[in-house]
Amino acid sequence: MYVSVELNLMMTMNYSINHRIFRLCLALALALVTALPVFAQDASTSQTLTLQVFETNRIDVSQRAVSMIINQASLETGSPVEAVNEDGSLTWLTNGDNKKITVATNNAAPRFLVKVHALDITGSTGVAAPEITLNDNTNRDLVMGVTRSYGKCKIRFVASAKVSDGIGSETHVITYTITGS
Numbered sequence: 759m760y761v762s763v764e765l766n767l768m769m770t771m772n773y774s775i776n777h778r779i780f781r782l783c784l785a786l787a788l789a790l791v792t793a794l795p796v797f798a799q800d801a802s803t804s805q806t807l808t809l810q811v812f813e814t815n816r817i818d819v820s821q822r823a824v825s826m827i828i829n830q831a832s833l834e835t836g837s838p839v840e841a842v843n844e845d846g847s848l849t850w851l852t853n854g855d856n857k858k859i860t861v862a863t864n865n866a867a868p869r870f871l872v873k874v875h876a877l878d879i880t881g882s883t884g885v886a887a888p889e890i891t892l893n894d895n896t897n898r899d900l901v902m903g904v905t906r907s908y909g910k911c912k913i914r915f916v917a918s919a920k921v922s923d924g925i926g927s928e929t930h931v932i933t934y935t936i937t938g939s
Contacts, residue, residue, distance in 0.1 A: 813854045815936040819913070821846035826917045828870075836921050844877065846913040848934060852904060856939040859884075859901040863892040864931040869923055872930060873916040876901050881909025889916075892930065902939065 826841040850859060861874055871893075876886040879901065887899045901911065 811853070814852065815854060815857070816851040817859065817934050817936050818849050819846060819932075819934060820849070821913075824915060826915065828917060828919050831921065838918050838920070841917045843915045844912055846915075847910055848876065848901075848913050849908075849910045850901075850904065850936055851908045852936055853906050854936075854938075855905045857904040857936050858899050858939050859904060860897040860935045860937055861890060861892070861900040862897045862933050862935075863895055864933070865892075865928060866895045868893060868930065869926065869928055870917060870919040874900065874932070875914045875916075877912040877914050879909060879911040882907040884909045884911070886911065892932075897935065897937075900934065904936070 824843055824846060826843055828838050828841045830839040831837065832839065848859070859876075863872070871891065873889050873891050875889040879886055884901045884904045884907065886901055890898045890900065892898075901909070
């Protein structure tokens with residue numbers, strides 16, 4: 759009987775100790791779970807971003823060099839037949855407002871007549887000016903009303919000479935510029 763009571767007592771004590779350890783572990787686990795939000799707080803910070811967009815104006819011509827030849831004249835009027843070139847194009851891009859494209863020659867006193875005109879403008883803005891005579895080195899409006907757009911047009915050159923102009927050749931450096939209206 760002593761053995762049996764002693765064995766029951768030991769089992770009861772073991773159960774009691776194990777049960778207490780289990781309850782203690784459970785209580786610690788619950789305390790830890792409820793305390794986690796205190797220890798695992800979210801952290802954040804912020805910054806200020808300042809973005810500045812500068813005005814961008816780009817312009818390009820497809821033909822870097824154009825050659826034109828006048829080799830005929832009308833016997834009835836003595837006037838030369840015009841030489842015409844529409845092979846080149848002008849492309850531009852601007853994020854600015856109220857822009858225009860000007861054209862100028864570097865030849866301050868040309869002997870032969872050269873005219874230029876913008877044709878077939880594509881893009882969201884831009885209106886072609888009437889045909890321009892390049893008779894000095896003054897900037898002239900070629901395309902007006904260009905605002906925040908990408909555009910393209912054909913460039914039409916017309917060259918002619920009167921009989922009294924004689925023969926010869928001359929060179930023009932043609933400059934296209936995007937500028938404010």
